[in-house]
Amino acid sequence: MKERQTALILIGCAILLAVGSYLLLSDSSEETPVNTAAIKQSVAEPKKQPVQAPDWVNEGQKVAPDYTPATAAPVDTTPPPAVKPAKKQPQTIEISEDAVVTFSFVESLADYVLHRFVPSNLNGKPATLVSAVSLNKHFGRELDGFTVSENDIRASRKAVLDYAFTPTMLKTLYSLYSEGFVVLLTDTAATDERQYIEGKTQTMRTLTNAEIAVMLRLNSRRIERMATVFRAMGQNKSLTEMAGKYLRAAKAVERANGQMQVALADEKNTKQAGARLKSAILQRQQVKEELLLQLKKVCSSCPEAELFYLSQWAYRRVLNTPDSKLKTFTVAADxxxxxxxxxxxxAKELE
Structure with missing residues (x-):
């Protein structure tokens, strides 16, 4: 009986579920379709705004500084010192040294040339004060670089000249020292500070390459002038003979002057003594003018004082042995x- 009731209940539930499902499906099929066109609305075009540059263009970029250290260690921001150009090192060459005319003579000669170079005179131009007169006086008084044993300066000077002023010895000394002299002169000028005249002042400094080149060219002209005079004296014996003639005329003036002093002291024969003195002076002057006239033909650019000095120096060299010494002047000129x-x-290398 119970089983039958249960079956009936289940059948009733199934019928109810079927009827409910049918009703639901019927309602969804009869629903009015949605009109999509009706819900569309007109869309207004957005208003165009003028194109503007970004704010950073007009106001600049603003970046907040960051003070946070990259590391905890302090950083040295001092700029490194400027690198100075390496100082020119003097050139080293090996030189054999003569026993009498030592290398100290070459050093003294280089110092003499540099001491007499003027980078800028009162006219703003470079000049050299080197001359045959100052050169002879410089070494004649001090004998720098010469090995001598005599205490008498005159005897020592004669001993050096007798030793060095010969054709063979001049060639030997030149072969020993010429290259070293040029190197020493240019290196010393470039590396050693000294006082140089610049206008009305003096400056302690070295010379530039351009100034060294100018110094070499100026002195080369002085050397060429001396060579011209020496060659003329070696080839023309009459020049040294005229120089000797002047010295004899000068001695005559000294004698006439002495006689004049005696006459004045004795108060007699003063007129004759005065005439002799006047004649001797005129004769000396004529000989000097004739000598300078001949020397000027040899070197027109040479100062007369230098020409006259060289003529007297040359005469003293050939006084006892004229023929052999004249050849020495020719070698010296070469x-x-x-x-x-x-x-x-x-100079060309430095320019």
Whole structure:
């Protein structure tokens, strides 16, 4: 009986579920379709705004500084010191040294040349004060670089000249020292500070390469002038003979002057003594003018004082042995010409 009731209940539930499902499906199929066109609305075009540059263009970029250290260690921001150019090192060459005319003579000669170079005179131009007169006086008084044993300066000077002023010895000394002299002169000028005249003032400094080149060229001309005079004296014996004639005329003036002093003291024969003195002075002057006239033909650019001094110096060299010494002047001229060429060659390297 119970089983039958249960079956009936289940059948009733199934019928109810079927009827409910049918009703639900019927309602969804009869629903009015949605009109999509009706819900569309007109869309207004957005208003165009003028194109503007970003704010940072007009106001600039503003970046907040960051003070946070990259590391905890302090950083040295001092700029490194400027690198100075390496100082020119003097050139080293090996030189054999003569026993009498030592290398100290070459050092003294280089110092003499540099001491008499003027980078800028009162006219703003470079000049050299080197001359045959100052050169002879410089070494004649001090004998720098010469090995001598005599205490008498005159005897020592004669001993050096007798030793060095011969054709063979001049060639030997030049072969020993010429290259070293040019190197020493240019290196010393570039590395050693000294007082140089610049207008009305003096400056402690070294010379530039351009100034060294100018110095070499100026002195090369002086050397060439001396070579010209020496060659003329070696080839023309009459020049030294005229120099001797002047010295004899000068001695005559000294004698006439002495006689004049005696006459004045004795108060007699003063007229005759005065006439002799006047005649002797005129004779001396005529000889000097004739000598300078001949020397000027040899070197027109040479100062008369230098020409006259060289003529007297040359006469003293040939006084006792004129023939052999005249050849020495010719050799000296060749050496001086070669030295002048070395100066010019070195100047071209520095320019």
């Amino acid at each position: 050496i001086l010409d070669d030295l002048a060429k070395k100066f010019v060659t070195k």
